[in-house]
Amino acid sequence: MSASRRIVIDYDSKFSPVNSKRTETLPDYVRRIRIEKRLSTVDVEKQSGNRISDSYVTRIENGYVKNVSPEKLQALAKGLGVTEDEIFAVVRGKSLDEVESIDAEMMMLASRVKRLTPQQRRDFRVAWQMANDLLDKLEHEKGGK
Numbered sequence: 001m002s003a004s005r006r007i008v009i010d011y012d013s014k015f016s017p018v019n020s021k022r023t024e025t026l027p028d029y030v031r032r033i034r035i036e037k038r039l040s041t042v043d044v045e046k047q048s049g050n051r052i053s054d055s056y057v058t059r060i061e062n063g064y065v066k067n068v069s070p071e072k073l074q075a076l077a078k079g080l081g082v083t084e085d086e087i088f089a090v091v092r093g094k095s096l097d098e099v100e101s102i103d104a105e106m107m108m109l110a111s112r113v114k115r116l117t118p119q120q121r122r123d124f125r126v127a128w129q130m131a132n133d134l135l136d137k138l139e140h141e142k143g144g145k
Contacts, residue, residue, distance in 0.1 A: 027063045029090045033080045034061075048079030083108050 024032065034044065034057075041054035041061075052075035059065045060076070068076070068091070077087040083105065113124055 024090055025063075026068070026087075026090055027061050029087075030057065030076065030080065031061045033082060037081060039080070044076070044079035046079075047081065048075040051075030052079055 033039075034041070039047075041057040044057050045052060045054040052072055056065065056072070057076065057079070060068060070088075073087050073091060074084055077084045080087070113121060116124060
């Protein structure tokens with residue numbers, strides 16, 4: 001029998017979907033996501049794989065860059081830990097509806113799970129089963145009301 005492993009899930013730092021009630025400018029969106037996730041511009045640069053510099057992120061936030069290339073938007077999405085769909089929706093002045101946002105988040109999650117080691121995937125399945133159990137409970141409560 002192997003030693004038990006403790007799994008900690010930080011719900012606050014994983015996903016911050018586009019607010020479907022209002023649209024945001026790209027500078028406001030980048031700043032909001034960065035603050036919510038407690039990321040510095042250097043953190044964004046590192047998480048992007050150095051595909052976007054911290055100074056460029058700052059220039060976007062301050063509104064100095066008006067036409068960000070698709071490649072830089074993809075790097076920015078990766079650096080912020082959001083889906084490309086979300087960041088492109090913001091640039092277009094749109095917002096993803098709740099279903100589109102959840103679909104995008106699930107695709108991002110599946111992509112990240114594929115990169116885990118076999119042991120990490122087993123650990124993830126434990127957390128996923130806990131989430132599935134919670135969904136069952138919530139659906140049962142909804143049906144009972």
